[in-house]
Amino acid sequence: MGILEDKARARVFYRYLSTVYDAINPFVWNEAMRDRAIEWFGVEAGDRVLDVGCGTGFATRGLLVHTDDVWGLDQSAHQLERAYGKFGRRGPVRFVRGDAERLPFADDSFDAYWSSGSIEYWPNPVAALEEARRVTRPGGPVLVVGPDYPNSTVFQRLADAIMLFYDEAEADRMFAAAGFGTFEHHIQQRAPGTPRAITTVAAVPEE
Numbered sequence: 590m591g592i593l594e595d596k597a598r599a600r601v602f603y604r605y606l607s608t609v610y611d612a613i614n615p616f617v618w619n620e621a622m623r624d625r626a627i628e629w630f631g632v633e634a635g636d637r638v639l640d641v642g643c644g645t646g647f648a649t650r651g652l653l654v655h656t657d658d659v660w661g662l663d664q665s666a667h668q669l670e671r672a673y674g675k676f677g678r679r680g681p682v683r684f685v686r687g688d689a690e691r692l693p694f695a696d697d698s699f700d701a702y703w704s705s706g707s708i709e710y711w712p713n714p715v716a717a718l719e720e721a722r723r724v725t726r727p728g729g730p731v732l733v734v735g736p737d738y739p740n741s742t743v744f745q746r747l748a749d750a751i752m753l754f755y756d757e758a759e760a761d762r763m764f765a766a767a768g769f770g771t772f773e774h775h776i777q778q779r780a781p782g783t784p785r786a787i788t789t790v791a792a793v794p795e796e
C-alpha cells in the first residue's frame with residue numbers, strides 16, 4: 590500500500606498541497622478532461638450530485654454547469670477552505686467534511702455520484718465504492734477518475750510506493766467487488782507524455 594493511502598497522511602499532505610493545488614492541477618487534470626468526463630457522466634438539470642473528494646472545487650464547478658444541486662464532500666479542512674473561498678460556505682454548493690469510506694448520507698440520497706482524483710488516497714477503495722452504490726439511487730451513474738497504472742517497471746515501483754495507481758483489470762475487480770455489474774473505462778491524458786487518468790463510469794444496479 591502506498592504511503593498516501595492513509596487518511597491521516599493524506600490530510601497532512603493536503604494541508605500543504607492545498608496552497609498550490611489549483612496552480613498544479615491543470616498539468617494533469619484540466620478542464621477539457623473534466624468536461625469530457627462530465628459528458629460520459631450524463632448528469633441532467635435538477636439531478637442531485639455528490640462530488641466526493643471535491644477538494645478546492647475544480648470538478649464541482651464543472652458539474653454546476655449542468656445542475657444546480659451539487660454537494661461536495663472532502664476530508665481535508667484545508668481543501669474545503671479553498672472551496673469556500675470560491676463558492677462561499679453556504680452558496681450554491683452544500684459542502685460536508687467527511688470520509689469517502691463512510692458517507693454521512695442516507696441510502697439513495699443522490700441521483701449521481703462523482704469522484705475525481707481521490708480514489709488513489711482511499712485505504713479501502715472497495716468500501717468507498719460500496720458507499721457510492723449505497724447513496725446513489727438505482728440506475729444512477731457513478732463516475733470515478735483515478736491514476737492509470739504506468740507502463741514502465743521503474744514508474745510502477747514509484748507509483749506503488751506513493752498511492753493507488755490501477756489499470757482496467759484492477760478497476761473491473763474493484764467495481765465488481767463493490768457490487769456494480771456494468772461499467773466502462775476511458776483513458777484520458779492532457780498531452781502525450783503526461784500522466785494518464787482512468788475514468789470509470791458505472792451504473793448502480795436496479796436490483
Ligand SMILES: C[S@@+](CC[C@H](N)C(=O)[O-])C[C@H]1O[C@@H](n2cnc3c(N)ncnc32)[C@H](O)[C@@H]1O
Pocket residue numbers: 596599600603614618641642643644645646647648662663664665668687688689690704705706707710711
Ligand atoms: C487530487 S484532489 C481532487 C480534487 C477534485 N476532485 C478535482 O477534481 O480537482 C483529491 C482530494 O481527495 C480528498 N480525499 C482524500 N482521501 C479522502 C477520503 N478518504 N475522503 C474524502 N476525501 C478524501 C483530498 O483531501 C483531496 O482534496
